[in-house]
Amino acid sequence: MKRALSFLAPLALATSLALAASEETPAVPQWVDLFNGKDLSGWVDVNTSPETWSVKDGILVCSGLPIGVMRSERQYENFILQIEWRHMKPGGNSGIFVWSEGKPANAGGLPKGMEVQMLELDWIHLNPEANGKPRHPGYVSGELFGANGLTATPENPRGTRSMSKEPRCRPHGKWNRYTVVCVDGAIKLSINGKFVNGIRDSSVRKGYICLESEGSEIHFRNIRIMELPPGLTSPEQTAESL
Numbered sequence: 001m002k003r004a005l006s007f008l009a010p011l012a013l014a015t016s017l018a019l020a021a022s023e024e025t026p027a028v029p030q031w032v033d034l035f036n037g038k039d040l041s042g043w044v045d046v047n048t049s050p051e052t053w054s055v056k057d058g059i060l061v062c063s064g065l066p067i068g069v070m071r072s073e074r075q076y077e078n079f080i081l082q083i084e085w086r087h088m089k090p091g092g093n094s095g096i097f098v099w100s101e102g103k104p105a106n107a108g109g110l111p112k113g114m115e116v117q118m119l120e121l122d123w124i125h126l127n128p129e130a131n132g133k134p135r136h137p138g139y140v141s142g143e144l145f146g147a148n149g150l151t152a153t154p155e156n157p158r159g160t161r162s163m164s165k166e167p168r169c170r171p172h173g174k175w176n177r178y179t180v181v182c183v184d185g186a187i188k189l190s191i192n193g194k195f196v197n198g199i200r201d202s203s204v205r206k207g208y209i210c211l212e213s214e215g216s217e218i219h220f221r222n223i224r225i226m227e228l229p230p231g232l233t234s235p236e237q238t239a240e241s242l
Contacts, residue, residue, distance in 0.1 A: 026229060029226045029227060029228055030226065031224045031225070031226050032224060032225055032226070032227070033223065033224050034072065034081075034209070034223040034224060034225055035060055035220065035221070035222075035223040035224075037055070037058040037059075037221075038055060038058075039055055040053060040055070040060075040070075042072065042073050043070050043071065043072065043073065043211075044070065044071050044072075044073055044102075044242075045070050046068055046069045046070060046071050046102060046103060046104070046111070046210070047066075047068035047069065047103075047104050047109055048066055048067075048068040048069070048070060048213050049065075049066060051063060052064075052065065052066065052068070052070075052213050053070055053213075058221065059219050059220070059221050060211075060219065060220040060221065060223070061217070061219055062094070062211065062213050062217065062218050062219070062220070063213070063217055064092070064094070064213050064214060064215045064216040064217050064218065065213065065215065066109070066213065067108070067109045067110070067213060067214050067215060068104070068109045068110070068212075068213055069097065069100075069102075069109075069110065069111060069210040069211060069212050069213065070210065070211050070213070071100065071102040071111075071208040071209065071210045071211075071242075072102075072208050072209040072210070074208075075206055075207050075208055075238070075239060075241065076098075076182075076206070076207070076208075076209060076225065076227065077205060077206040077227075077230050077231065077233055078182060078183045078184065078227070078228040078229060078230060078231055079182055079225050079226060079227045079228055080179065080180070080181050080182075080225065080226045080228065081096075081098065081178075081179070081180040081182070081209065081223075081224075081225050082177065082178070082179050082180075082222065082223070082224050082225075083096065083177070083178050083180075083220060083222065083223045083224075084175050084176065084177045084178075084220065084221045084222045084223075085118055085175070085176055085178070085218060085219065085220050085221075086170075086172070086173060086174055086175045086176065086218070086219050087118070087120040087171075087172040087173075087216065087217070087218050088172055088173065088216070088217040088218065088219065089120070089172055089216050089217060090120055090121075090122035090126065090171075090172055091120050091122045091123045091125075091126035091127065091216070092118075092119070092120040092123070092172060092215075092216035092217070092218055093118075093119055093120070093123060093214045093215055093216055094118045094119075094211075094212045094213070094214050094216070094218040095115045095116055095117045095118045095119075095212045095214070096115070096116045096118070096178075096180075096209065096210065096211055096212065097110075097111055097113035097114065097115050097116075097147065097208075097209065097210035097212065098113060098114050098116065098180065098182055098187070098207070098209055099113055099114050099150070099182065099202060099204045099205055099206060099207040099239065100112065100113025100114070100204075100207045100208045100209065100210045100239065101113060101204075101207060101208070101239045101240065102207065102208030102210060102239065102242055103242065105147075105148035105149065106148060108148075110147060110148060110212065110214075111147070111148060111208075111210060112147060112148040112149045112150050112204070112239075113146075113147055113148070113150055113204070113207060113208075113210065113239075114144065114145070114146055114147070114150055114152065114182075114187060114199070114202055114204070115144070115145055115146075115147045115212075116142065116144060116178065116180055116187075116189060117139070117140075117142060117143040117144070117145070118142075118169075118176075118178075118212075118218065119139055119140040119143075119169075120140070120171065120172050120216075121140050121169065121170075121171045121172075122171070122172075123135070123139060123140055124136070124137060124139055124140055136158060136163075137167065138158045138161075138163030138164070139163070140167070140169060141163070141164040141166075141167040141168055141169045141191060141196070142164045142168070142169065142178065142189050142191045142196065142197050143158070143161050143162065143163050143164070143197070144161065144162045144187060144189060144197055144198070144199040145160060145161035145162065145199070146160070146199075146202065146203070150202065150203055150204050151201075151202075151203045152185075152199045152200065152201055152202045152203065153199065153200050153201040154199050155197070155198040155199060155200065156197060156198070162197055162198060162199040163197065164189070164191065164196040164197040165196050165197065166194070166196045168191040168192045168194060168196060169191060169192070170192070175221075176191065176192055177190075177191075177192055177193070177222075178190065178191060179195075183228060183231070184205065184231040184232070184233075185200060185201055185202040185203075185205045185237070186198065186199070186200040186201075186202070187199050187200070187202070202237075203237065204237055204238070204239060205231070205233040205237040205238070206233050206237065206238040206239060207238070207239030208239060208242070209225075
């Protein structure tokens with residue numbers, strides 16, 4: 001009996017260690033849909049209206065009015081976000097916010113957060129400078145910038161904003177795909193299959209994801225997220241929970 005017990009003891013120890021190791025092994029990151037193609041489950045209207053957001057034929061339709069946002073139910077820290085979008089009119093204006101406070105920061109109706117710009121190509125012509133010349137083309141292809149108090153360091157500066165190194169957005173009526181990689185205060189943006197922009201040193205590194213309504217009809221589809229392991233984000237770098 002003692003010999004049997006002595007034989008089983010190492011086996012029991014090995015089994016115990018294997019179980020402990022399996023419990024400590026983090027889950028493999030997986031893609032999760034943020035939009036189910038049927039309704040607005042998982043999203044919270046912040047300051048728009050019931051008529052602003054609707055679902056038609058598997059597409060999330062935003063009327064653009066009133067100006068404001070719809071936010072994710074919970075916050076995210078490190079992640080990869082994929083989203084497809086198309087403007088329906090020339091000069092359309094919209095975007096997404098990441099690491100956002102998820103509530104209006106001022107009377108303008110938009111939150112503090114990192115904005116990933118979605119402007120239709122004609123915006124720079126329909127909103128010219130005071131001298132009548134078109135706005136800087138850096139506006140219209142996935143510009144990244146801290147909005148309403150969030151600060152960051154642009155990789156391709158246009159003032160405090162970071163503009164894409166290559167214009168890759170398509171005009172109204174055409175679908176665009178953004179892949180937004182957000183890790184430890186840094187963001188890399190791929191537009192239609194190529195990384196062309198980045199920004200770093202974000203003062204907020206965990207918060208809500210917001211979809212923006214800003215005056216013109218825009219459509220979204222295939223919105224999904226892959227959460228990555230957390231970093232060393234401090235309470236000061238985390239948005240307040242709502």
